[in-house]
Every structure is written in C-alpha cells, then in structure tokens.
Amino acid sequence: MNLLIELLAFAVAIGVLVVVHEYGHYSVARLCGVKVLRFSIGFGKPLFQRVSPKTGTEWTIAALPLGGYVKMLDERETGGAPIPAELLDQAFNRKSVWRRFAIVAAGPVANFLLAIVLFALVFATGVTEPAAVIATPAPNTPAAVAGLEGGETIVAARTGDASESEPVRSWSDLRWKLLGAAFDHKRVTLSAKDAHGTSDFQLDLHGVTEKDVDDDFMSHLGFEPGGGKLTVAGVQPGSAAQQAGLAAGDRLRAVDGIPTDNATTFIGYVKSHAGRPLTLQVERPVRGGQSQGQGQLDNIRIVPQSQRDETTGQPIGRIGAELATQVPSIDVHYGPIESLQLGARRTWDLAVYSVRMFGRMIVGEASLKNLSGPVTIADYAGKSARLGPSAFLSFLALVSISLGVLNLLPIPVLDGGHLLYYLVEAVTGKVVSDRWQLVFQRAGLACIVALSAIALFNDLARLIHF
Incomplete structure (x- = not known):
C-alpha cells in the first residue's frame, strides 16, 4: 500500500511540475507570436x-512521463524542408533575442510562481x-x-543591523x-519569552562554517525543540535501561541535574558518557488508577554501555531505551496578502539556498551526497502525501523550486544554457x-x-544504507 501511495504521489508531483513548466514556455511563446507545433507530457511513444x-x-501524452517538451516552429529544425512564407513570422528563430529569452525563461519562472502559490495556500x-x-x-x-538556558x-x-525585529511564529x-543569517554569517538578536518575561539574546553566527550549514545546523547552533x-x-531486554529499572511510560525530567525535554540532546549526552554513571530524574505515572498532576519522582543511577560507533570508530554510550518526544505545537494561520508575501519570500530563500548549495558542491565545499534522484523524490512524495495536504503541497513547492533552479543553471541542453x-x-x-552550440551541447549532456x-x-545508497 505504501508503495502504491509513493508511486501515485510521485506521478502527481511530476505531472503537475512538468505541465506547469512546459505551459510557461507555451503561453509566452503564444504571446510572442510563435507557432507551437507540439505540447508533450512525457517522451517516447504517444499514448x-x-x-x-x-x-x-498537437497535445500529446507519451509513455515515459519523466519530463516533457514544447516544440515550436523553427527553421533550424525542419530537416531542410522550407517553411511556408505565411508562417515565417511565427518561427521561433525569427523572433528578437529578448522574445526568445522570455520564452525560454518562462518555464523556470512558472515553477517559481507555482511554488509561491503552493506556499501561500499552505x-x-x-x-x-x-x-x-x-x-x-x-x-x-x-x-x-x-x-x-532552555524552555524559552x-x-x-532581528538579523544584523536591521531596525525592526520580525515575529517568529513557529519552529x-x-x-x-x-x-539565512548563518549563510551570511550575521549576528541575530533573538527575543525570548519565559516565566520571567521577555529578554533579548545576541546570537553570534560569524564562526559558523559552510560545513556547519551543510549538516544539521540547528543542532550545531544549540537549538533543539523543547x-x-x-x-x-520501550526498553530493550538486558540493556542498561532495564537493569536500572526504567520502564515504558516513564518521563525523563533531567539527567545529572540538567533538565531534558528533547531526545536528540539526551541521546547526545548519553553517547558522551560511555561507561560513566548518570543520574536520571524520572517521573513515573501512578500505577493502578487515574493520576492527578505530577507523578512520582525518582532518581535512577544508570551506566551507559560502551559500544563502538560504526561511523567514527569511537566508543559511545547506549542505554537501550526507545524514546518518544511530544513537543508543544501551534496552529499558524496567515491572511491572503501576507500568505502571498511569505510564499514569495520562502520561494526566494529556497532558490538562493539551492544555488548556493550547488555552487559549494561544484567547488568541493559541500558533499555531492546532497544530490537526490527520482527514488528519493518518490519516497518523500509518498511520505509527505501520508502526512496530509499541507505537507504534500510544501513538498511539491520545494521540488518545483529545485526544478526551476536546475533549469536556470548555465548548462547547455538546459534552459539556462x-x-x-x-x-x-x-x-x-x-x-x-x-x-560551438554542438560542442557545448555535448559537454552539457x-x-x-x-x-x-x-x-x-x-538514491541507491540511501535505499540500501551503504
């Protein structure tokens, strides 16, 4: 069933993105007076x-739905056959350079406009x-x-020297x-609210490297949902957690006196204490009936078992407990105008981030592992579809931006070329x-x-974990 959902979601995503991209070319070509011979979704044998x-x-749906194209009247692509005189003014190659530029650029622009609309809907x-x-x-x-300190x-x-702060509505x-601030190595002033009121905190991002942004930069900055x-x-049999008396349903309050409400932070602390005793403050539900307010608080001494990390080869600590985190959530709603503004800004931010990431991959500052193919796209399409319409629309917007950026790269055979x-x-x-176009085309291909x-x-490496 999951495979069927992934395939259907992938087909819908690719279909929508290709239609929008090619229709961008088609509509501007028509506006510029160019005759469009064929609008094809997919390649190969027409269905x-x-x-x-x-x-x-000629509107066509072909057998291989991984793309599409718009074929326009062009004297260079007639195989030597002459174009009737009455149609010459509708040939693509006869149009001014700026009209040809607009027709080619219209495809990626359509993808960006689609992303803005999808984000605005969300x-x-x-x-x-x-x-x-x-x-x-x-x-x-x-x-x-x-x-x-946590809990704020x-x-x-407020980024850099900006005069006004922008509201933060969600994680x-x-x-x-x-x-955005980390990419530009700017200082950020965060306004944080806690039980004592609202205070400002200066976050210095000048020391954040490009590699830090590559990885989970929020964790690197010290930010985890709390x-x-x-x-x-759950507890694994024979584990340190079972030996210490931890049980399913126990709530972890603190480790060595440090409040803990995030699985990533807790796991990182445990990993760094292989073979060294920890003291966990645990809140245990009242057994055998309804509990009112806080449950029973216990302090548990536990020694993480030392295991070898397969990635680094270094010893790390494990206690053998399965954790679940329930974080507070918020329903975020925006008005129509603000939604469009936010959609445009999110699209711009993602497009700039994609260009920067691709540039860093070219110069070797970012890993080529960031590239994803159709298998990963299909996987995420299925996952986002199962999460609901908002997640799927956001995913569709993200891929639309990626498609727009990819097509604008100055590589022959792509729109950017x-x-x-x-x-x-x-x-x-x-x-x-x-x-020269033939030489560049071969290099681009x-x-x-x-x-x-x-x-x-x-894709295959992610699929089989090697």
Missing part, C-alpha cells in the same frame, strides 16, 4: 494525441507546526554562549531565519555558431549524465 483546431498545436489554510520553544542547549554552542519561547528575531519560522515531554516508549547563448547574442550582436548518475547512486 494520447489531440490537435487543437484553433492553434494547430500559509493561508493554516498548518500545525512545533512551537519555537527551545530545549536546554549543549554547552559551548552559540545558543548556550548567548545565554539561553523565541517570539522575534520552522525560526529555522529559516537562522538559516518544552515537551520526553518519555520512555540557451539563456546564456541569448545573452552572448545580445551583447555581441552575433548568434553563437551551430558548431555529459554534465547532466554525470549529475544523474551521482543522484541515482545516492
């Missing part, structure tokens, strides 16, 4: 064909997200250095604000020769094949 009696465009209809409550930050992280709710953020909102309940969901040709033509007044191979390898 459905219909010719529009008004425009003469914001306008409302979404349930974790609240911006932080757990106790790890020592020496930027959050800890700033003075945050971040309500606003996702906080993450995006910190991501304010919730960290409970034991053609746009580069037109810029050269606009500056020099000369069309790039067919010979090699780049695309190499990127596809890497993405497919990454």
Whole structure:
C-alpha cells in the first residue's frame, strides 16, 4: 500500500511540475507570436494525441512521463524542408533575442510562481507546526554562549543591523531565519519569552562554517525543540535501561541535574558518557488508577554501555531505551496578502539556498551526497502525501523550486544554457555558431549524465544504507 501511495504521489508531483513548466514556455511563446507545433507530457511513444483546431498545436501524452517538451516552429529544425512564407513570422528563430529569452525563461519562472502559490495556500489554510520553544542547549554552542538556558519561547528575531525585529511564529519560522543569517554569517538578536518575561539574546553566527550549514545546523547552533515531554516508549531486554529499572511510560525530567525535554540532546549526552554513571530524574505515572498532576519522582543511577560507533570508530554510550518526544505545537494561520508575501519570500530563500548549495558542491565545499534522484523524490512524495495536504503541497513547492533552479543553471541542453547563448547574442550582436552550440551541447549532456548518475547512486545508497 505504501508503495502504491509513493508511486501515485510521485506521478502527481511530476505531472503537475512538468505541465506547469512546459505551459510557461507555451503561453509566452503564444504571446510572442510563435507557432507551437507540439505540447508533450512525457517522451517516447504517444499514448494520447489531440490537435487543437484553433492553434494547430498537437497535445500529446507519451509513455515515459519523466519530463516533457514544447516544440515550436523553427527553421533550424525542419530537416531542410522550407517553411511556408505565411508562417515565417511565427518561427521561433525569427523572433528578437529578448522574445526568445522570455520564452525560454518562462518555464523556470512558472515553477517559481507555482511554488509561491503552493506556499501561500499552505500559509493561508493554516498548518500545525512545533512551537519555537527551545530545549536546554549543549554547552559551548552559540545558543548556550548567548545565554539561553532552555524552555524559552523565541517570539522575534532581528538579523544584523536591521531596525525592526520580525515575529517568529513557529519552529520552522525560526529555522529559516537562522538559516539565512548563518549563510551570511550575521549576528541575530533573538527575543525570548519565559516565566520571567521577555529578554533579548545576541546570537553570534560569524564562526559558523559552510560545513556547519551543510549538516544539521540547528543542532550545531544549540537549538533543539523543547518544552515537551520526553518519555520512555520501550526498553530493550538486558540493556542498561532495564537493569536500572526504567520502564515504558516513564518521563525523563533531567539527567545529572540538567533538565531534558528533547531526545536528540539526551541521546547526545548519553553517547558522551560511555561507561560513566548518570543520574536520571524520572517521573513515573501512578500505577493502578487515574493520576492527578505530577507523578512520582525518582532518581535512577544508570551506566551507559560502551559500544563502538560504526561511523567514527569511537566508543559511545547506549542505554537501550526507545524514546518518544511530544513537543508543544501551534496552529499558524496567515491572511491572503501576507500568505502571498511569505510564499514569495520562502520561494526566494529556497532558490538562493539551492544555488548556493550547488555552487559549494561544484567547488568541493559541500558533499555531492546532497544530490537526490527520482527514488528519493518518490519516497518523500509518498511520505509527505501520508502526512496530509499541507505537507504534500510544501513538498511539491520545494521540488518545483529545485526544478526551476536546475533549469536556470548555465548548462547547455538546459534552459539556462540557451539563456546564456541569448545573452552572448545580445551583447555581441552575433548568434553563437551551430558548431560551438554542438560542442557545448555535448559537454552539457555529459554534465547532466554525470549529475544523474551521482543522484541515482545516492538514491541507491540511501535505499540500501551503504
């Protein structure tokens, strides 16, 4: 059943994105007076064909639905056959360089517009997200250095020398604000609310490296969702947790006197104490009846068992307990105008992030493991579809942005490569020769094949965990 959901979600996602992208090309071509011969969704053998009696465009659905194309009237692609004189003014190659530029750019632009609309729909209809409550930050992280102690709710953020703070409505909102500031190595002033009121904290991100942004940068900064309940969901037989007397349903309150409400932070602390005793403060539910208020508090001494980390080869501590975290959530709603503004801003932020990430992969500052192929896309499509409409629409917007950015890369055979040709033509007044276009096309095709191979390898590596 899960496989069927993934395939259906993947088909819907690819279908929508391809139609929108190609319709961008089609609509602007029509506006510029170019005759469109074929609008095809997919490649290969046609499964459905219909010719529009008004425009003469052949609308096609083909057997291989991993893409599409718009074929326009062009003197260079007739195989030597002449174009009727009455149609010459509708040929793509006869249009001005800026009209050709607009037609080619319209595909990626359509993907960005789709992302804005999808994000706006998510914001306008409302979404349930974790609240911006932080757990106790790890020592020496930027959050800890700033003075945050855990349990605070971040309500606003001001980046750099900005005159006004922007509201922080959810954990996702906080993450995006910190991501942008981390990329630019700027200082952030966070307004945090706790039981004593609201205070400002200065977060210094100048020391954050590109690799830190590559990884889970929120954890690196010392930010983990907090304010919730960290409970034991299960205990492995013969483990340190069982020997210490931990049981399913126990709520972990503190470790060595440090409040804990986040699984990631707790696990990291346990890993760093292999073979060394810890003291857990545990709240235990009242057995045998309804409990009112707080349960029984116990202190438990536990010694994490030392095991070898398969990745680093270093000893790490494990207690053999399955954990569950219940974090406070918030329903976030926005008005129509604000939703469009936020949708445009989120689309811009993601597009800039994608370009920066791709640039860093080219120069070797980011891992090529960040590339994903159709298997990973299908997996995430299925997962987001099972989470609900908001998650699926957000996923669709994210992939639409990625498709738009990918097509704008200055690689021949992609839209960006053609746009580069037109810029050269606009500056020099000369069309790039067919010979050089053929050379660049072969080089571009090699780049695309190499990127596809890497993405497919990454998909398989994630699938079989090697």
